Amino acid sequence: xxxxxxxxxxxxxxxxxxxxxxxxxxVDELLMTDARVRELxxxxxxxxxxxxxxxxxxxxxxxxxxxxxxxxxxxxxxxxDMAELATAEEKLNDLMHRVPQIPAASAPIxxxxxxxxxxxxxxxxxxxxxxxxxxxxxxxMNNWWMPEKIANTCGTRVYALCGExxxxxLAVQTYVIQKLIGKGFKYIDCPSITKPQTIFNAGHFIGSxxxxxxNDVFMLTDTDRxxxxxxxxxxxxxxxxxxxxxxxxxxxxxGFSPCFRREAGAAGRDTRGLVRVHQFKKVEQFIFCRxxxxxxxxxxxxxxxxxxxVDLELPYRVIANSTGDMGFNKVKMNDVEAWIPSEGTYRELxxxxxxxxxxxxxxxTRFRENGTNEVxxxxxxxxxxxxxxxxxxxxxxxHQNPDGxxxxxxxxxxxxxxxxxIGGSH
RNA sequence: GGAGUCGUCGCAUAGUUGGUCUAGUGCGCCACAUUGGAAAUGUGGUAUACCGGCAACGGUAUCAAGGGUUCGAAUCCCUUCGACUCCGCCA
Numbered sequence: 258x259x260x261x262x263x264x265x266x267x268x269x270x271x272x273x274x275x276x277x278x279x280x281x282x283x284v285d286e287l288l289m290t291d292a293r294v295r296e297l298x299x300x301x302x303x304x305x306x307x308x309x310x311x312x313x314x315x316x317x318x319x320x321x322x323x324x325x326x327x328x329x330x331x332x333x334x335x336x337x338d339m340a341e342l343a344t345a346e347e348k349l350n351d352l353m354h355r356v357p358q359i360p361a362a363s364a365p366i367x368x369x370x371x372x373x374x375x376x377x378x379x380x381x382x383x384x385x386x387x388x389x390x391x392x393x394x395x396x397x398m399n400n401w402w403m404p405e406k407i408a409n410t411c412g413t414r415v416y417a418l419c420g421e422x423x424x425x426x427l428a429v430q431t432y433v434i435q436k437l438i439g440k441g442f443k444y445i446d447c448p449s450i451t452k453p454q455t456i457f458n459a460g461h462f463i464g465s466x467x468x469x470x471x472n473d474v475f476m477l478t479d480t481d482r483x484x485x486x487x488x489x490x491x492x493x494x495x496x497x498x499x500x501x502x503x504x505x506x507x508x509x510x511x512g513f514s515p516c517f518r519r520e521a522g523a524a525g526r527d528t529r530g531l532v533r534v535h536q537f538k539k540v541e542q543f544i545f546c547r548x549x550x551x552x553x554x555x556x557x558x559x560x561x562x563x564x565x566x567v568d569l570e571l572p573y574r575v576i577a578n579s580t581g582d583m584g585f586n587k588v589k590m591n592d593v594e595a596w597i598p599s600e601g602t603y604r605e606l607x608x609x610x611x612x613x614x615x616x617x618x619x620x621x622t623r624f625r626e627n628g629t630n631e632v633x634x635x636x637x638x639x640x641x642x643x644x645x646x647x648x649x650x651x652x653x654x655x656h657q658n659p660d661g662x663x664x665x666x667x668x669x670x671x672x673x674x675x676x677x678x679i680g681g682s683h
Numbered sequence: 684g685g686a687g688u689c690g691u692c693g694c695a696u697a698g699u700u701g702g703u704c705u706a707g708u709g710c711g712c713c714a715c716a717u718u719g720g721a722a723a724u725g726u727g728g729u730a731u732a733c734c735g736g737c738a739a740c741g742g743u744a745u746c747a748a749g750g751g752u753u754c755g756a757a758u759c760c761c762u763u764c765g766a767c768u769c770c771g772c773c774a
Binding site: 266295298299301302303305306308309311312313315317321324325326327329331332380500623630632 | 693694702703705713729730734735741742743744754755
């Protein structure tokens with residue numbers, strides 16, 4: 258959500274944002290509705306002020322009847338305008354939730370991911386002297402998963418890791434959490450069950466009708482709860498309605514949670530393997546900060562993920578996502594992609610997003626500025642810490658040996674009891 | 684799941700026979716005074732959002748949230764949410 262004053266004063270900037278982000282332009286309708294709301298507010302408030310004045314006079318009046326009569330008349334007049342005001346406010350509220358966040362000037366302009374640009378490429382893809390196996394072959398060879406059994410038992414797009422790879426998954430998770438704790442992030446073990454409002458607060462969806470989430474979110478039947486697709490949404494709503502002291506900012510969190518996604522829009526894509534599943538696990542970085550610190554925090558979050566790529570000894574690249582690819586609520590977005598040998602390409606492992614005050618306006622999370630004592634909205638940012646099991650795909654493919662075994666990145670070896678490799682015939 | 688208590692301005696509290704409560708008090712916080720400096724003390728101030736206004740300022744709303752009764756609701760009624768205490772059940 259944007260500031261209504263900003264929209265009034267900069268309609269062209271907002272119209273342009275709608276255009277480059279590929280969302281319908283509702284600015285004119287919004288401004289007309291806003292004008293009507295303000296007009297009705299002025300009218301009803303003036304009448305209410307008079308009614309209140311009369312009510313205050315009644316207790317001490319000698320002849321109460323005429324005052325009560327007049328007060329009733331005003332009430333009737335107000336009721337009509339209030340009804341229209343309520344309708345207009347509801348419409349305005351919905352329109353406000355259809356206006357996308359303004360993208361950063363630095364973001365590439367384009368309709369979709371074909372307009373994305375590569376910011377940097379780090380590491381050189383390994384030259385194999387044998388044909389590298391795809392993830393599923395390595396999983397099969399080492400009995401690291403049980404795809405048929407799980408598909409029959411739990412359905413498709415669900416996985417179960419077993420044996421040493423399950424151990425490695427836990428090691429990666431632990432490694433990343435400990436690394437972020439070491440960088441001053443507060444570790445939160447987040448729940449996955451939440452209220453739809455929490456998802457709405459995160460601002461990924463357009464409009465005020467929450468049914469639009471149905472393609473993406475698992476609802477829990479016969480309850481008012483749903484399953485969170487990421488702990489980002491939980492952390493984002495953690496301080497809803499609060500005014501934080503500026504001295505507490507920036508607040509840095511490392512949230513861990515199981516994540517649930519319907520993937521209804523991805524039918525047929527990545528059905529094999531560990532890349533796209535209904536239930537996965539994710540360590541998520543989340544920051545609340547002063548708006549002026551957003552860019553610095555964005556770099557910090559992005560750098561953390563880049564370090565993790567290096568620690569895991571993965572060739573990777575950083576993408577600047579285009580305006581059409583970054584989504585409704587974002588100012589700036591950088592995907593981090595790891596090299597996948599079997600596909601000969603890079604694939605997304607994480608996504609670093611700067612949201613500005615867009616989410617904070619929905620959650621009403623603010624801070625009190627030190628010198629001026631002014632209350633302002635905080636800025637929020639998020640980035641993946643590690644997504645599992647997806648991150649295991651480049652790990653096992655890049656570090657595989659001809660016999661199907663996988664070398665363990667050095668940083669994970671202490672967490673694996675000192676082992677240097679898993680799988681194969683050893 | 685059953686029974687009960689309860690949600691007031693940062694914190695703690697007063698206020699529940701509806702009307703000087705546009706919410707009192709204490710603590711905290713800010714400013715000023717006093718002081719060599721501090722403590723203590725004194726005085727004043729201390730919410731958020733929105734509407735109108737160049738501004739000073741005026742107005743409206745908010746006593747968990749929403750709705751209702753009433754000329755008028757922190758106070759009465761209903762619904763929802765949340766907290767606590769017992770009981771039951773259970774990893």
